[in-house]
Amino acid sequence: MAYAARHGRKVAALILTSPDNPTGLTYSPEQQAHLARTALAAGVAYVIFDWMYHYITDESPMDLNAFLRLFTPEERQRLIFMDGITKSLGGSNIRNAHLIASQEVIRFLTVWATHSTVPTYYAMAVAVAAYEMGFAEASRPLVEPVNASRRLLKEFLDEQGLHYILGKGYYAFIHVRPWLERRGWASAEALGGFLAETFGLAVVPGDYFSPYGREWIRFSYALPPETTLGALQRLMEGLSALER
Template structure:
């Protein structure tokens, strides 16, 4: 019966990140610098809130948009951290991770034939949803601009069919963020062209030299903000995402959300309240540790002569495959994994604009980073 399935579903593929991880993940003695998952544990007070919810039998459906206390905490979090004010009753939706927030946002906005502008290389979670909506992704190659998505680059790709600009920052896979002026310029362009902005700010709490600025502070009426607790509070498995949007937009996204999942898990929502209130600064010690790891890895990469861009946030380096290697980024990473027991992700997993690069995650210990880079060095000596 496969021939009777939706052709668009059959055409999309499993994430290249997961595909490569599954390919090499069973090998022994592997140093894995692949998956973008914090190596910290969920803070104790957050876990206790989840346990308490179970013990008190708070295991029933919540309102579709989420627990009122959680929506209020989320709105206050964004107001305190990023100076953007949202009405907690009508402009906040609690989703099943940021991924589900992206899904319901795009399914609410897009119609067949619409175009969506994305920066390339980019996290592989957007393009398949765009295809499923029968819309067209328009990938902007940012490699020649130090992986920075600017209004000038966007303007060259806007057409009459353009509906949305997807803006993930800090970026997965490059770690590059955007300056306040760059965001203002993009907001001005979007306002003039009447374009939606889907701002994926999931790494907003993991930024280093400069504080995170939400583009919603310049163009709230056309911006949908996606965030969540997976990265900031080491809560990937709890699956709590946060969607912020003006009431006129959010009320329609809520309909898609309702029929998609009904609501996020009640236990996780209770834990999330603790994370956003008592744990409002839980990300700070994790961020400081990531910064130390970034600096260690950057110094080593530079000594190895590998080309990369210093990350502004998140926990990734996007590294150029050496010119001395003449195969694909997938083959480079496969050889590295099979023969040198260190796993990184081929750049091609982040669209064809990532070909010739690989992503290295430093969401692991300094010891693992150092050993992984030593093994990469041994491979480089053979080229």
């Protein structure tokens, strides 16, 4: 707040993402509420909760009605929620989300919004089908395999003695510095190319996210457990090949 004021600006909103993308870091409802109340008390106009991945966890998804009870009626008017169906149903290309906010915020968005806020035909069709089926049932074919893959992934990485970051969501980051040093590679980008070309394994170099990620690769486990296990085995085959 002080930094913004020194530059003649105000903080319009604080965004809280749980689980976070890409690391999967999560905050408990109590932690989220504490951060939000602190921000509102400091003068932040709105707090936006990004819950796009909250169905893809080992716990229950966030309960909006229970969460709102942690705030006063006045505070609730300054809260905005993004609760997406995109990640819960595995439809990354449909880009659909619910926006839940006060009437004042919704009226403002309706007046100023462009056509980009209107869901596409296919996105709306997916949403309608999911709610006709029941959202928990519609999301189960994705949620259960992903959660099972996450447990398998953790066990595998622990057995291999690899250093990793694994929260919730879809992704894990795996530290690969020893193998980069063996080849004299400056970043994981070269390793990503090697794994794809030689072992048919697609990973995302960590330096695509930040210079601090150049010794890491992002591994997606949004797959059935048996597919995740096969990908992990190819990863270890690739790393072993670099040791020869």
